[in-house]
Structure formats: structure tokens, C-alpha cells
Amino acid sequence: MKEMQTNWIGKSSGAEVDFEIKGQAQKLRVYTTRPDTIFGVDFMVVAPEMDLIHQIKSKEQEEAVAEYLGYVKSRSDRERMSEKKITGVFTGAYAINPFDGREIPIWVSEYVLAGYGTGAIMAVPCGDERDFRFAKHFNIPITNIIGHHFNGEEANATKEAVLENSDFLNGMVMKDALETAIQKIEEKGIGKRKINYKMRDAGFSRQRYWGEPFPVSWKNDVPFALDESVLPLELPYMDDIRHGEKGEGPLANNEVWMNSQVFAGGKAESSTMPGYAGSSWYFLRYMDPANEKEFCSRAASDYWGQVDLYVGGTEHAVGHLLYSRMWTKVLYDLGLIGFDEPFKKLLNQGMIQGSSRFVYRLHGTNTFVSKSLLNNEDEYEGKQLDKIHVDVNMVDGLELDTNAFVIWRNNEHAGAVFILDDGKYICGVETEKMSKSKFNTVNPDDLVYKYGADTFRMYEMFLGPVEMSKPWDTKGIEGVHRFLKKFWRLFFDEQKGKIWTDEKATSAELKVLHKTIKKIEEDTERFSFNTCVSTFMICVNELTDLKCHKKEILNPLLILITPYAPHIAEELYQQLNAIQTSETNSTVLDATFPKWDEKYIKESSKAYPVAINGKTRTELTLSLDITQPEVEALVLQDAIVQKWLDGKAPKKIIYVKNKMINVVM
RNA sequence: GCCCAGAUGGCGGAACUGGUAGACGCGUCAGACUCAAAAUCUGGUGUCCGCAAGGAUGUGCAGGUUCGAUUCCUGUUCUGGGCACCA
Incomplete structure (x- = not known):
């Protein structure tokens, strides 16, 4: 970066x-x-x-x-x-x-x-x-x-x-x-x-309508800065935003604006500023949005400080990040803010890639050969092949829907001939950046419609570490959806309706809750959202096994899951607490994040793996405060260890508390 | 060509500081419920040998360090992303 x-x-x-x-x-x-x-x-x-x-x-x-x-x-x-x-x-x-x-x-x-x-x-x-x-x-x-x-x-x-x-x-x-x-x-x-130094993109004007107008006035081809008293300069409203006659920005068509009094006898600039002009410092304005005198008071920026977390792909490395850093440094040098870097922490999320599909056409013909019949992608029986992207939505797995292909894009391939393999046309596959030109885009709306936004959101997190790129694949979204239904069933039964109770939670139930809080807190902190989802799954599985429907456990769990499945969490929270919408603190978003307590989680013993020469052979459950000599005695008594020692004395016994035991012979 | 990231079952992935590889989910197989289906539930599932107990093997590939390596070191291959005449 x-x-x-x-x-x-x-x-x-x-x-x-x-x-x-x-x-x-x-x-x-x-x-x-x-x-x-x-x-x-x-x-x-x-x-x-x-x-x-x-x-x-x-x-x-x-x-x-x-x-x-x-x-x-x-x-x-x-x-x-x-x-x-x-x-x-x-x-x-x-x-x-x-x-x-x-x-x-x-x-x-x-x-x-x-x-x-x-x-x-x-x-x-x-x-x-x-x-x-x-x-x-x-x-x-x-x-x-x-x-x-x-x-x-x-x-x-x-x-x-x-x-x-x-x-x-x-x-x-x-x-x-x-x-x-x-x-x-x-x-x-x-x-x-x-x-x-060589700034690669130094151009700071765009010939388009949307964008901040330049606060300059052109007089005899020389630009003069406008007086501060007339700032901020606001973009005039325009219905028609076609380009100017000579390819200038659309503002050129607005005679009234171009010759407005603001420009004190000069002419306005018809270009506007690029996207990064505003995106480079808007976070500062957000700190003090109603300030009429300055972009942001020093008191406000001192109070809010740097942005805690910047989430963006590497594609923003130069376009946005670099320029916001530059803006910030300039404002810092001018003494207008108290920090010289805009963002405290950067998280580069990976890119969801597309899984592209290809067909292979004999060059200069309308004949397509199934991938499964090819030894290489360049030729078939001595004839050259063209490798062509096809819309992934016409392909089921790897098999092309040839009928859909023929009528695709206004019958572009009408009369196409297919050389099939066992009645099927098999496509080539490649993982690439998702792009319309590669016909590998998928529409998330369909999934949101079918499963809901919570399922979609959680599934995206469940796919793997955020910073990793991977092709989009909906295999497995069912699993997340089932999880949310199972979660719902902790609160509601299809026949009986509400099934939660005010009973006191058992220590087993509290243990499940508290170790979940601990893990979610730790994993959220390190942006490991995929393991958070699996932690929730484990928790719900365990509570289901315990037949736990107690409010004492369910309420904190709802708060915990809110960042992951906000809609379902809010709905259940409202119902569980019988909240009327008019009440203050009526949303789960205002609830206090639960804290875990060591006393519910603490273990007194552990099942240690016992290895002979580094290979695990058995398991021994030992108290956590056991000493080395005690461990050695117990290990040597063990029948499986004795079998492996075969009468010989071990060279040494390695015991690492809370980890493992290794017998070296 | 240069720079960066990644490689673990049929698939997505977990293992956080070197300590039980495969958590969780998908798929799949077997079973329960049902007239049937959906939904739901139970159990098995890395590979190989074995009826089993058990054993061997296994984290892209080849080495090394260590009692112990997915994790550390050296080399190498492949995949993805970015940059590309910047002297």
C-alpha cells in the first residue's frame, strides 16, 4: 500500500x-x-x-x-x-x-x-x-x-x-x-x-456537472482567486447537463452562471473538481457540519480526532487515501487541525471476484467446441480457437445452456453449431475481477429477496477473512440461513409461539453465553468476522442442546449479534422486552454491550494430548495446577504410554501447561 | 519484467504467541418423522490398510531448525491483484 x-x-x-x-x-x-x-x-x-x-x-x-x-x-x-x-x-x-x-x-x-x-x-x-x-x-x-x-x-x-x-x-x-x-x-x-517526484495524476479538473465549482474568476485568461467573503461557491442547479459546445464542462452552457456577479467582471471556470476533492476531507466537515465560519472548528477536530478505521480496497490506495493524507498534512501544516494523518488504522478488504465462463469458437466460424474436448485452449484439430466470455447466468456449474446462448444479446449467436461432449457443452473457468465486460457479475438483490439482508450480510462475512480476495459463490448460503432460523427458534416455536422464560440460568448456560461474549469481543476486535459467525453457530447449537430459552441468556445474545444480523436482532429485542415504539431506549442499538465474566468460564482441568515422540497417542485429563513430577508419574502409569515405551525408560517428558505433553524416547 | 498477497478434505474455511490439523458451514451417505414432499432432527464422512481394536499417511513442492512445524528459515512452482519505458 x-x-x-x-x-x-x-x-x-x-x-x-x-x-x-x-x-x-x-x-x-x-x-x-x-x-x-x-x-x-x-x-x-x-x-x-x-x-x-x-x-x-x-x-x-x-x-x-x-x-x-x-x-x-x-x-x-x-x-x-x-x-x-x-x-x-x-x-x-x-x-x-x-x-x-x-x-x-x-x-x-x-x-x-x-x-x-x-x-x-x-x-x-x-x-x-x-x-x-x-x-x-x-x-x-x-x-x-x-x-x-x-x-x-x-x-x-x-x-x-x-x-x-x-x-x-x-x-x-x-x-x-x-x-x-x-x-x-x-x-x-x-x-x-x-x-x-512525479505525480502521475495532477489534473484537478473534470468536464462534468457534478463536482465543486472552482472559486476562481478568469480575466484575460488569467485566473484570480475569489474573495473569501463570497465563499462557499455553490453549484448552480441545471436541468440539462450536456457538455459545452467545445467539450467544456456543462456549466459553460449556463450563461447566467458564467457571467454571474460573483466573478466580479470575470468569467467562471466551466470545469468542476474531481471526486477526490471532496472525499479527501469530508470526514473533517462531518465533525462540525453546521459551522458557517470555517470548514471545521479546531475544537471539534481536536475532540473527534482521527478517523479510527478506514476500510477500503487497494484500489483506493492512490485515488482516495493518498489525497486525503495530502489534504490532512496541508491542513495540519496550516495549524487548522491537530493531526497530520487522517486515519488511525487501515483495513484492506479483499475483492469479491467473479468466476468467469468461456466458450471456444473455431476461428472465423459459428461453431463452438466443448471445453472438455480440448487439450489446450488455443486450437482444436489444428484449427485456431477464439476464447469468448459468456454470461455466467446462462451457465449451470460448467454446463452451458445452449438455447439461452443462441438468443443471448439479440440472437447474436443465431445458427450456432455446438460440438458437444456427451450431450453437454462444458465451459472454461477463470477467476477474474468482477466486471460487466466479462459477463461474470451477479446481482445481490435476488439473494436478498430470497433469504433476507441478514442472511446475505452474514454469509458475506462467513466466506472467509475480510482481507482475502475470492470468487463469489453462493454455495453454502443455505447454511447461514438455517442458522438464523435455528436462532429464531430459541425464541419462538411454530405451534406455541413465544417460548422464552424468566427462569434463572444454569451454570452450563452461563458458561456458553460468557465464552461466546469473550470470543465475539476478541474476534470482532481483530476483524475476524468469519470466525464470529461460526462462534454464533456453536453458541446456538449448544443452547439448543441445553433447551435453553431463558431471557437472561437470550437478551445479551441479541445485543451481541446485532452487528452481524441487525434486522432479526432488533425484531427479537423489541418482542423479548415488549418494547413500545414510543419508549426511549427502544432500540437494541442503544443497549449496553455485554461483558464476559471469568468466573463463568474458568476450567479446573484440561484434557491433555499425550504424544510419544511428537505423535499424539492418547489423552489425559489433568488438573490445571498439577506439577511436572506429578505429570510424569501419571503419564508413566498410563497403559497406552506403557505400550509405546515397551519397557524402556523415556529420555524426557515435556509438559507445557494448558497445551500438551510429549514423551521423548 | 517489477512489487504485493495467497496455496490446508469434494467445496468455503478454522487452528490468534511453534503444542490434539480439519472448528463452523456446504456437499454427500445412512437413519428418524411423513401417505408423500418440504421443513426439522440424529449419526458417519481427509486418504490408505483393517470386521474391529488399531496403524500408516496427510497443510502446493524440495530441504532445514526443533522433543514437536499449517505456523520459523532457505529454495522452488502455481494462482490472484497492482504497476509498467520514471533513468
């Missing part, structure tokens, strides 16, 4: 170094994260957009350079990104290595980006894969400064190698040499340490 944010900000540390250019006053400034490799520089590369090229190019290379720049211009950004062709041209100029005076050819290539660093790099082919490929492609000799770590076949970006051919860095491990090199560069006055 931190890593994703770091990548997004694009923080990298290294140095900027100036290289003299042979026969010219100009210098070439490069940015590198690996100054330790400065003796391995075999060529320089400048981004095609840099003006410097025209100043340094030689007469002989002028034409070639012009031709290359023309070629680069003809390519779109997308092409440059997707086709990783190795292209470039020599400028005819040479840089001078400041340490050993070596002449280094300066090239131009599109693999270097103008927008990052200085738009120029020092290329070290033995340590950087891109540089290596470039050097190979243009036959530039490669200097090896890392000895056997470089095999001549591919670059090795290690920091662990001992440097060679590196003058004053010789014999040093690279990661240590890094610091030495930077110091030397600064000493010589030819460069300095530098930390670089």
Missing part, C-alpha cells in the same frame, strides 16, 4: 550531474538514481523534445537528427508507449566523463522522457536493461563495472556487486559507493544530490 503511494508520487533519490560537452560551452545535465555507476556510462541519451539537441548536434549528423525528430513527431504517445521499438540517432556530439575524461557519445531517443528528471540520462548498459538493449541495437561497446555479475546477455541492476573499472570506487560494494559518488560529485561542484 505504501509502496503503491510511493510509486504514484514517483519519489526517487539520486543526483543531478553536469557533463561537459566536447568543444562547447554548453553542459549536459542528467538525473540518475545510480551515481555509483558513473564509470559504466557508455553513452548519453536526450529526449527528442529537448532544445539542447539543436545546439549540440554536429553538421554531419544534422540531417539524420532532423529525420529522426520527424519520425518521433509522427508517433502518438500511445504508440510510443505500446510499441517498444528501439529507435534513436547519434547527435555527433560527445560528453566528457568528469572523472576519467572519457568521451561519451550523445544520442537522442524516444525512450527517454522529456517530462521526467532533466530529460536526459547517462546510460549504463551493464546495469540497466533499457540502456543495454539500446547499446546492443546500435552496437555501442559496453563497459563492465560489475565483474561476473554482468554476463553480457542482459543487464544486471544489482546494488550488491563490488565495483571494477571504477577508479576511486573500485572495490566498493555498489550500495555503499552510491553515497561516496554523490559526495565526490558535490565536492567537485559538478552536481548535487536530488530527490525527484
Whole structure:
């Protein structure tokens, strides 16, 4: 998560170094994260957009350079990104290595980006894969400064190698040499340490209606901030929110707004702010929503403090989390709030994935082959196959409903021919992100309708640990539903109706209740919701066995289960306590969470597993305050232990209180 | 390619600090209730040998540490997610 944010900000540390250019006053400034490799520089590369090229190019290379720049211009950004062709041209100029005076050819290539660093790099082919490929492609000799770590076949970006051919860095491990090199560069006055950032998504405007309007006024193409007295600026109501004529935001169509007095003679900005503008700080506003003077009073934010828990998937790592952290830090630096991180704790819930289904079409035909007849997914009897997503709702398990498939999406596959296996068309399966384009989405409404929201909610929790991703599968939802019905039967009987009593609970019943409270408290605390559900199941099973219908037990249990099955808990709570809706404290949500008491749970003995050489052979029930010598005596008396010892004396007997006993022979 | 996460029965998973592997649920098998069905209840269910008692084996794979490893260490394979010319 931190890593994703770091990548997004694009923080990298290294140095900027100036290289003299042979026969010219100009210098070439490069940015590198690996100054330790400065003796391995075999060529320089400048981004095609840099003006410097025209100043340094030689007469002989002028034409070639012009031709290359023309070629680069003809390519779109997308092409440059997707086709990783190795292209470039020599400028005819040479840089001078400041340490050993070596002449280094300066090239131009599109693999270097103008927008990052200085738009120029020092290329070290033995340590950087891109540089290596470039050097190979243009036959530039490669200097090896890392000895056997470089095999001549591919670059090795290690920091662990001992440097060679590196003058004053010789014999040093690279990661240590890094610091030495930077110091030397600064000493010589030819460069300095530098930390670089590259925000990937810096655009802060959207051409749409919904979003906060910008509090600026445009005058002669210059934006001026509005006076604070006219804030907050509110989005005007609009019926028609189509784009403006030139693709601007919909606000552009609202003449009255665009020229409103608020903008003091200027024009409004037609774009609005992106979603994260508001989502980055709304939790602060929630602390003091009616405040007319400021976004949130310091007293309110000091009182409420940081958000205790942030639950979100990793997909929010940069979009939302990163920006709220930034907002918070800015507000903290301004002294407007007293904390510099918005959230105390982060919980990354896993993603519910889709289980996709595929059909296989013979390329260029309307014939589909059952997966079960294929040896691989690419071809069938020498013919190429197309692997196509099908709607999971037309597939029962793995078997495709071929009739539904034919009429799917307006008879798209009318006239389809199927090559079946034993009368069935078997689909391929893959687990992927749930997405409409993959036709693997399922609608939770159907399940809520059939089983109710409590069952659905509990089943989702029962699926497994929250932070784990897994494909959606409704197998097993019946089990949770049965549990809730069984829970209900502790209160109501189909014939007799209400069956709860005011009788005093037995110690066995209290034990069940209190160990449940303890476990639910602990597991909820560590977000282990799946084990909470199973704890409730165990509790209800035990109370059913005990035929316990006592209010003394059932009432605390209802409070306990409220976060897990809120609707059923509320309903039963109201009935059990004969609450009239007009009464105060009439909801289970206002009830006090039950506390467990050690005295009901405490055990005096334990059934210890007895192992011989680590393998469990029998069990011995022993008092918890028994001593080592007592244990040894009892263990040696045991018939099964004696059988395994076969007359020999054990080497030692390991006894771990409350855990186990192991006899080593 | 790089980074992160995961791998345990037929299935989802449990075992929290190294201490009875498989809790709980699904599925399945057998039985009870019923004219029948639904609902509900009882019992069995990792694999292999055995009538049983019992034994062997078992947490992706190969090693290691330990009296004892799903848990710790080294290597490796597969699956999912994210990033991807950022020097």
C-alpha cells in the first residue's frame, strides 16, 4: 500500500550531474538514481523534445537528427508507449566523463522522457536493461563495472556487486559507493544530490456537472482567486447537463452562471473538481457540519480526532487515501487541525471476484467446441480457437445452456453449431475481477429477496477473512440461513409461539453465553468476522442442546449479534422486552454491550494430548495446577504410554501447561 | 519484467504467541418423522490398510531448525491483484 503511494508520487533519490560537452560551452545535465555507476556510462541519451539537441548536434549528423525528430513527431504517445521499438540517432556530439575524461557519445531517443528528471540520462548498459538493449541495437561497446555479475546477455541492476573499472570506487560494494559518488560529485561542484517526484495524476479538473465549482474568476485568461467573503461557491442547479459546445464542462452552457456577479467582471471556470476533492476531507466537515465560519472548528477536530478505521480496497490506495493524507498534512501544516494523518488504522478488504465462463469458437466460424474436448485452449484439430466470455447466468456449474446462448444479446449467436461432449457443452473457468465486460457479475438483490439482508450480510462475512480476495459463490448460503432460523427458534416455536422464560440460568448456560461474549469481543476486535459467525453457530447449537430459552441468556445474545444480523436482532429485542415504539431506549442499538465474566468460564482441568515422540497417542485429563513430577508419574502409569515405551525408560517428558505433553524416547 | 498477497478434505474455511490439523458451514451417505414432499432432527464422512481394536499417511513442492512445524528459515512452482519505458 505504501509502496503503491510511493510509486504514484514517483519519489526517487539520486543526483543531478553536469557533463561537459566536447568543444562547447554548453553542459549536459542528467538525473540518475545510480551515481555509483558513473564509470559504466557508455553513452548519453536526450529526449527528442529537448532544445539542447539543436545546439549540440554536429553538421554531419544534422540531417539524420532532423529525420529522426520527424519520425518521433509522427508517433502518438500511445504508440510510443505500446510499441517498444528501439529507435534513436547519434547527435555527433560527445560528453566528457568528469572523472576519467572519457568521451561519451550523445544520442537522442524516444525512450527517454522529456517530462521526467532533466530529460536526459547517462546510460549504463551493464546495469540497466533499457540502456543495454539500446547499446546492443546500435552496437555501442559496453563497459563492465560489475565483474561476473554482468554476463553480457542482459543487464544486471544489482546494488550488491563490488565495483571494477571504477577508479576511486573500485572495490566498493555498489550500495555503499552510491553515497561516496554523490559526495565526490558535490565536492567537485559538478552536481548535487536530488530527490525527484512525479505525480502521475495532477489534473484537478473534470468536464462534468457534478463536482465543486472552482472559486476562481478568469480575466484575460488569467485566473484570480475569489474573495473569501463570497465563499462557499455553490453549484448552480441545471436541468440539462450536456457538455459545452467545445467539450467544456456543462456549466459553460449556463450563461447566467458564467457571467454571474460573483466573478466580479470575470468569467467562471466551466470545469468542476474531481471526486477526490471532496472525499479527501469530508470526514473533517462531518465533525462540525453546521459551522458557517470555517470548514471545521479546531475544537471539534481536536475532540473527534482521527478517523479510527478506514476500510477500503487497494484500489483506493492512490485515488482516495493518498489525497486525503495530502489534504490532512496541508491542513495540519496550516495549524487548522491537530493531526497530520487522517486515519488511525487501515483495513484492506479483499475483492469479491467473479468466476468467469468461456466458450471456444473455431476461428472465423459459428461453431463452438466443448471445453472438455480440448487439450489446450488455443486450437482444436489444428484449427485456431477464439476464447469468448459468456454470461455466467446462462451457465449451470460448467454446463452451458445452449438455447439461452443462441438468443443471448439479440440472437447474436443465431445458427450456432455446438460440438458437444456427451450431450453437454462444458465451459472454461477463470477467476477474474468482477466486471460487466466479462459477463461474470451477479446481482445481490435476488439473494436478498430470497433469504433476507441478514442472511446475505452474514454469509458475506462467513466466506472467509475480510482481507482475502475470492470468487463469489453462493454455495453454502443455505447454511447461514438455517442458522438464523435455528436462532429464531430459541425464541419462538411454530405451534406455541413465544417460548422464552424468566427462569434463572444454569451454570452450563452461563458458561456458553460468557465464552461466546469473550470470543465475539476478541474476534470482532481483530476483524475476524468469519470466525464470529461460526462462534454464533456453536453458541446456538449448544443452547439448543441445553433447551435453553431463558431471557437472561437470550437478551445479551441479541445485543451481541446485532452487528452481524441487525434486522432479526432488533425484531427479537423489541418482542423479548415488549418494547413500545414510543419508549426511549427502544432500540437494541442503544443497549449496553455485554461483558464476559471469568468466573463463568474458568476450567479446573484440561484434557491433555499425550504424544510419544511428537505423535499424539492418547489423552489425559489433568488438573490445571498439577506439577511436572506429578505429570510424569501419571503419564508413566498410563497403559497406552506403557505400550509405546515397551519397557524402556523415556529420555524426557515435556509438559507445557494448558497445551500438551510429549514423551521423548 | 517489477512489487504485493495467497496455496490446508469434494467445496468455503478454522487452528490468534511453534503444542490434539480439519472448528463452523456446504456437499454427500445412512437413519428418524411423513401417505408423500418440504421443513426439522440424529449419526458417519481427509486418504490408505483393517470386521474391529488399531496403524500408516496427510497443510502446493524440495530441504532445514526443533522433543514437536499449517505456523520459523532457505529454495522452488502455481494462482490472484497492482504497476509498467520514471533513468
